[in-house]
Amino acid sequence: MAGTEVENGGNKELKEETSLGLTYRKAENFDEWYSEVVVSAELIEHYDISGLYILRPLAVEIWETLQAFFDSEIKKMKVENCYFPTFVLESHLKKEEDHYNGFSQEVAWVTKSGKSDLETHLALRPSSETIMYSYFSKWIRGHRDLPLKLNQWCNAVRWAVGDPTPFIRSREFLWQEGHSAFATEDEAHAEALEILELYRRIYEEYLAVPVIKGTKSEVDTFGGAIYTNTVEAFIPNTGCGIQGATTHCLGQKFASKFELNFEDKKGDKAMVWQNSWGYSTRTIGVTVMVHGDDKGLVLPPKVASTQVIVIPVPYKDADTQEVYDTCKTTVNMLCEAKIRAELDSRDYLSLERKSSEWEMKGVPLRIEIGSNDLADEQVCVVQRHNGAKMGIAANADLVEEIKKMLNNIQQNMFDVAKRKQDECIQVIQTWDEFVEALHQRKIILAPWCDDKVVELDVKEKTENEMGAVKILCSPFDQPKLLEGTKCFASGKPAKKWTYWGRSY
Template identity: 50%
Template sequence: MASEGIEQKMEDLNVTKPSTSQSGEPTEKPAKQDKERRDQKKAAKPKQQQGQGKQGQGKQGQGKKKEDDQDTKGITVTKAEDLSEWYQQVILKAEMLEFTDVPGCYIYLPRSYMIWEEIRDFFDAKIKAMGVENSYFPLFITEANLQREKDHVEGFAAEVAWVTEGGRNKLEKKLAVRPTSETAMYSYYSKKIRSHRDLPLKLNQWNNVVRWEFKHAVPFLRSREFLWQEGHTAHMTEAEAGKEVLEILDHYAAIYEELLAVPVVKGKKTVNEQFPGAHYTTTIEGFIPAVGRGIQAATSHCLGQHFAKMFDITVEDPNQQVKDGEKRDKLHVWQNSWGFTTRSIGVMILVHGDDKGLVVPPRVSNVQAVLIPVGINNKTTPEDKEHINNEVDKLRKTLKGAGVRTELDDRDGYSAGYKFNEWEMKGVPLRLECGPKDLAKESVLAVRRDTGEKFTIAIADLATEVPKRLETIQKEMLQRASDIYASHRKIVREWKDFVPTLNEKNVLLVPHCAGGECEDEIKKDSAATVEGQEVDARAPSMGAKSLCIPAEQPEEIKEGTKCINPKCSQNAKEWVMFGRSY
């Protein structure tokens, strides 16, 4: 894969809008399709497959051929020198994901799908406690239904995949593959909601959606098909809807911080950046330190009454006093939608991974502790080897009994050193080594994946000590990531400091007028293409966009404070977080 860096691949500076056929369907030019296939093929084959370096260079002479034949050779580039290649190698070699012959569509392997299952279980319990019920709506949406809400369809028009044939027959009316399900669900809401007694109506679905991205696909972060949950609720009042929007946002932040050990900033999107057709959008924003970029982590939208008006979702005003025979006025309901995707897995990988590979937080790791027998060599008798393996297997059973997801790696033909490197690459939080000397001392040697710290644990204490250590790892991973994010959120008060501070891989908190045109100017004027602009040659060239209006403002805007944009003469209204973004 080319080494221009994942941040440059995410930019669409040189990508033209897709052409459309006379019927209005998006079409791809053959040359572009060929290029995407070539990119996918290159991405699937790490550029350095020769040699094993230090991998598998253990003391044992046995099994060297097996080690050499392994696809897993270790990560051959550093995260700092080529983030794009590093990321591709990590997700492939750590068996998180596999490519398919459809560009932008991927296989989620058990190591990554387990993370999604943990997220699903965590969040599902939260929303069910709020009275939300799970459901499932069709994958296909009629063109007429999709186009009922103008702003909404315009926001997704370039990404909609269309079905025009069924079997050997051309469809009379083409069908959209859902990019999101507002228009798929709200005809049902119109039928279901007949009275204020039917409110609130709270449905969620765990499903897949398709957005036919024409930018360079990046596994987990930007793909044409991805997994998510999408909640859609209807309420009597704006206040009820607003309360739920923020409650959901808190749950989303908890997924990142409590499960993935990734810090986020909660806030509200500016009008420029809010969801198409929404009354307003709340968001949680993450941060990728390696490139100094923000990333939208999840969003919760108050849709207002826009869709209710389009789909005629109304109830009679229960508070209106009427005379006998008179009808109450019709009120449009207030609606919300909120979604969380598998993008979260990519964010976790980019935040925590290091030059050895993945670093997975214990709460979402499919293997939390790996036991590796050591001290076995050519002089070890078969009887002694069997005894060691049996004793270590007892430890595995003890840990599993304590609720620790544990793997025993007693494979023949692989040195202990090779196994260490392989499990480090896969990000397992805790490695436990046990050999004849350890058994004699009735202890094991433990090694933390995140810090490399080594310590001994008494075998008698394994069932209690290992879970404690895993919780410590979880807590400290979040704290480290939080400290890094906080150190890269910089307050900038004057335009002269904007680009230099941005280029130091920071996101910026700036006083802003909250005007859309002003936002556009800032994005344009902070890009590397501006004549005379002092931009680090190695920095991404895209300009800074508004990420969110943080819920926690750094300080009160003083009266008379001007907008950061020197071309804008208006007073600042709020502190807005700007940054380069995925």
């Protein structure tokens, strides 16, 4: 879309359309606000089947920006792209019991071809471990075949029960899934951390969303993995955590089931160590939730398909041609500098209507140019994220000023989100403090005894009154645990600090 002009097409006799104002406010009815924004901003359209959504160009362009970054980075790690079929044999899916149990309630099955029953039921891929690893066993024979590091960009289907939410919990979604096999355990652990850092960069450097890197509890570890690392984001308006992306160290559990053996350098038989890792279009939903406001989307410049919209503001009896020519020149200058800019020359809409449309779509900067601006040799620039409006000299430095402004917006959006995240985290020591913090919609950092039974007990105690609370992650960056610190829930000696809260 960069460098294009919004056409004047359509009936010029059309009267002004109704206001683009949202029905719901973010602070008052967050769920309805979110559902309205993703449609009004043209990220999605609802499909005829619940939980399935049409991704419109704006959403796909954000996804493609993230894809371009991540794909380039994993290729530096010698990861190769591939593609496996969508369908999974029932026998393969059930081969690793913990893995199958983790997905069994969400698997969608194909059981017929036309009017005939299929001899073998086929699952639509919820994840590709069991599709891919039976072929890994054919390709890995000796240590020279390792490491094997593959990634695929594809869709996945998880027929989740309950109310679906666009991007956050949909029944079909786009994602990347990486699958690796190594000769040694250390190599697997190292890759899991390296990929997790790329996920942090996606959220923090591109989406301006702060995340915390940590490890999931045993209860929330991916089925078939020995541990799951996560980047966890927080939604201050709801007091909920949200899993941003994960890397799973599978150890040798799948290798033993799929006979992923190789001859090591000594000539002995050995078993590979494996990882799987992925992030999805959930990234887009998190961005909307964190940055959006009562006017619609607020997009960080790095992922905005249109970074600058230029709008001519002609007045009666003024030289409108000069205004339009200046706008076109400005767009061309910005595009030549690799800034994604567009011209909105629709003369059948008012400035207010155009501004509302581009605010709804979250365009970071709006430049307005009228005859008064020409006389003053300046342009009027409006920032989407904070509404700040200012005049900038229309000279040779204009492009550099716009670049600086976009960089500052990116950083400022992250800083604001980080401050809000920090404000919603509360450190507690006791159960009473825990309950009080939950009522205040806080994310809680608490000392924990690292006991699965205690975690499940907390979930059960909170389920009815406050909505089930769970461990979000145990952060890599652990605060100092003073000697004698007790678990807030059990009174046993605490072993680590963990984040607790409700979760999407």
